[in-house]
Amino acid sequence: MLVAGVDSSTQGTKIVVRRADTGEPVRAAQAPHPDGTEIDPRHWWEALLGACGDGMLEGVAAIGVAAQQHGMVALDADGAVVRPALLWNDTRSAGAARDLVAELGGPQAWARAVGSVPVASLTVTKLRWLAEHEPANAARVERVLLPHDWLTWRLTGGGGAEALTDRGDASGTGYYSPADGAYRPDLLRAAFGRDLAVPRVAAPSESAGPVRAAGLPAIGTVSVGTGDNMAAALGLGAGPGDVVVSLGTSGTAFAVAEEPTFDASGLVTGFADATGRFLPLVCTLNAARVIDAGARMLGVDLAEFGRLALEAPPGAGGLTLLPYLDGERTPNLPDAAGRLDGLTRANLTPPAIARAFVEGMLCGLADAVDALTAQGVPVRRVLLIGGAARSAAVRAVAPQVLGRPVVVPEPGEYVADGAARQAAWALAGTPEPPEWGGTAAAEVYEADPVPGVRERYAEVRAGLTGAA
């Protein structure tokens, strides 16, 4: 029997088809999304239909959707999308985040209420922004969904079909408490000014019903879906002591945990996972696209950029990149810009620049891993995934910057795999998801740590923020 998993992430939709019992890969496809931090959700739907073409879903008995977290999909009374979805990396609601934090009594109050301190990424801040800046649109909104909620609902027919979500994705809204397993309608109301309908939070292995969407085959089971990071943890079979570092559009570091976290510093967001546990997570806005931007600037492709980076010595001859090219979320600097520091005539070379870009991006993630350990998350091994983990230079430099060996599972679509594993779970109806072999085929990258790289980075960051 076959199952399918969909990853509708920032830059594109990926779909994998696997055997339900063993997880053996059968076929895969992808379709790109348009660029931008606000997107009409119909583009995600069209990409999903595109990736599902060519008989991709033939023989598939269950399908699950994982998607980029936090995006605000605002629907009117008829279920129509009111305005393009504001995505997780859209920073226009930074002021709303500051206001909401102050109104509830500060970061500690938010961390206690929902496990996370709102920053512009969280859905609750986008609702406040909408209420304040687009009152006519806000007046039409009756219901708010997340990207994966909306796609799952469309798969099950849309219209009158029940909209569902899961603990994992709900935990990124800012109006759901993962520790209590309950919505906080008071916080949603305080943000938006009135109540809105939200999707029911289904159990991790629940079925949302059969596929009832025009243009798709009749598949008996649509699993409830989840956020992309929760799905990656499920796809990897991450267990206690595993810290996953994902280098996609976002850079994330996260771990599956038995207990919730409540970090009032705001660095660690206390999310839930897709199995009934928790997923403390740190997210940066600047990961794979820092490498893309560096390669574009040097006029080379990604392979050549990586080759150049490995030509330069660790530390890039004193060149340090603070990679806040899209502003930053962790640390919370939505209006920041990047900095290239320490330029000399000797290091103003393509290899040193490429090296500084790779190191700067990884320093942001090294800080993320430190923030997790500060919350008591154990680190037995670091797993490196996401688009930029395909870069040989990133894989080689990661252990130097992170200061520990890095396990790189075989390149794959772990978010889509997690969605497929959830679909297999919904089909099986067992208490735990089916065993799929996890990260058996992984390569370990080791290198001597180069602490000076992070020390220089911390100095440059302190120069920007005034904090060490």
Ligand SMILES: Nc1ncnc2c1ncn2[C@@H]1O[C@H](COP(=O)(O)OP(=O)(O)O)[C@@H](O)[C@H]1O
């Ligand atoms: N070999 C590579 N070297 C560096 N970056 C890569 C490589 N292959 C893919 N990427 C980058 O990975 C990113 C896409 O990663 P992905 O994890 O799919 O992102 P998302 O899930 O956010 O859509 C793109 O920015 C792409 O340029």
Ligand SMILES: O=C(CO)[C@@H](O)[C@H](O)COP(=O)(O)O
């Ligand atoms: O906002 C977060 C996590 O809190 C991001 O990780 C998004 O979920 C987008 O993920 P990618 O597109 O980078 O996979």
